[in-house]
Amino acid sequence: MLLRSGKVIEPAENTVSDKKEEDSEDVEKKSELVKSEEEIKTIDIDLAASFKIEDFTPKVTKKKEMSSWCKLKLFNPTETSFREYAEMLEQYFLIDEIDEAKKKPILMLKLDTWAKEHVKTFTNTTPNATYAQLKAELIRKYDGTRVRNENRVKAKNHVFRMDDLYHSVLEYIDMIKKGTVLQDEDELDDMIKEKLIEKMSFKQELSQRINDRFEYYDTYEELAVDLDSYWKGNQRLRRQNEKRKDKVVVGTKEVVxxxxxxxxxxxxxxxxxxxxxxxxxxxxxxPARVSQRVSNPGSVPANKVCVESSKEIIDNSNDDLVVLPVKIDGRDTLALLDTGCPINLLSYDKFIQICLENDGLIKLNEYKKTLVGAFGQKVQAEGYCEVSIEYENQNINSMVVIVL
Known part of the structure; x- marks a missing residue:
């Protein structure tokens, strides 16, 4: 018994023996752990020996590209001659590097039903026909006659779409070109002009415009643009005149x-x-006046054309502006009717346009008088000339002063 600080401490029983038992248990556990680790290593080695580890990375394969000749559509005798089609097909053969042995089966794949039937009939008499022989026979059979006939029928039945005259005119010209055997450009132009004038006869103003201006166009696209814009401009002007007519009482003057x-x-x-x-x-x-000289004995004096015709269209006693569609030396333009102006005036820009269309043949004479505008301002005159003015199928020759 030990005595510490007045406390009695008794020694623990079996302390030494318990400690020995714990140490022996720890040793056993450690040995078992070592054995298990060695067993795991042995298993891993056996697995590695019995199995080969493979690389499962997916292989990237290149997708085979489609041959160029596959993109060419089937031969259609109503759209093109076989000579033109064969030229396109052989271009694809060059791109794809097709050898001679494969050309014949590819050709058969690109023919429509009727062309295939013709080839089968041909091979009955020529069993071992080569690609070159088939090509020659198809060129003979489908030389373009059917294409021309189809386009001639289309051109005959073609109806112009007035709301899209540009594309409609170009479509008609394309039908004419595909429906003829003419190769000379001048002869082809003459035929297209004649066909267009005849086809446009239901609209006299368009037919006349083609006849007068055809030689000025460099391309058929320019012709189509001009006809389309001219027609749409006429339609706008017609609508404006109809609105004015709604305000007019014909035969009697409106009481104001x-x-x-x-x-x-x-x-x-x-x-x-x-x-x-x-x-x-x-x-x-x-009062308004213009030259009294007329172009022919049956025409009406100029002042009657300007004044009386305007009364038939509109009573302008209560209207500030009256705009009339006229032709000056064949060029369509709009004229402002002013009964208070003693002379006819024409802008310099419009005069230049008329000169260009007449190859500059209009002579401009010196004008020495001073012009005064409606508000007292001086107006510079470049000169004067005589021009032809047409309104409602009545034609007069009149002097006009060119101003800036």
Whole structure:
């Protein structure tokens, strides 16, 4: 018994023996662990020996590209001659490096039903026909006659789409070209012009425009653009005139309440400026006039053409602007009718356009008088000339002053 700090401590029983037992158990566990690890290693070695580890990485294979000749559509005798088709097919043969032995079976794959039947009939008499022999026979059979006949029928039945005249005209020209054997460009142009004029006879203004201007076009696309824009411009102008006609009472003048009208000369109510009593008679604007010389004995004097015809279209007593479609030396343009102007005026830009279309043959004479505009401003005159003015199938020769 030990005595410490007044406390009695008794020694633990079997302390030494218990410690020995624990140590022996630890040794046994460690030995078992070592054995198990050695067994695992042995198993791994056996597995590695019995199995070969393979690389399962997927192999990348290149996708075989489609041959070029596969992209060529089947031969159709109604669309092209076989000579043209064979030229395209042989270009693909060169690209794909097709040898002579494969050309014949490929050719058979590219023929339509009727062409295949013809080849079968041909091979009955020529059993061992080569690719070259088949090609020659198909060229003889399908020389383009059927294509031309098909396009001639299409051209005959073609109907112009007025809302898309550009594409419709080009389609018709393409049908004419495919339906003829002509190769000379001048002869082909003459035939296309004749066919277009005949086909457009239902629209006289378009037919006449083709006849007058055909030689000025460098390409058929220019012709189609011009016809399309000209037709659409005429349609817009026609709609504008119809709107004006809706406001007109033909044969009788519309009654206007002048009590609401203000005069811009004296600022009083009840009358128009042209009727103002305060204006001296000497200052009243003279009536509109143009040259009285006419192009033929049956035509009407110029002042009647401008004034009387305008009354048939619209009563402009209560309208500020009256715009009329006219032709000046054959060129379509819009003219502003001004009954207060004593002379005919033409812009310099419009004059240049007319000169270009007439190969510059219009002579411009010197104009020495001074022009004054409606608001008192001076207007510079470049000169004057005589031109042909056409309105509603009536033609006159008139002097016009060219201004900037």
């Amino acid at each position: 309440d002048k009590s609401k009208v203000k005069c811009y000369s004296c600022n009083n109510m009840g009358h128009y400026s042209r009727e103002c009593p305060s204006k001296p008679r000497d200052n009243q604007p003279p």
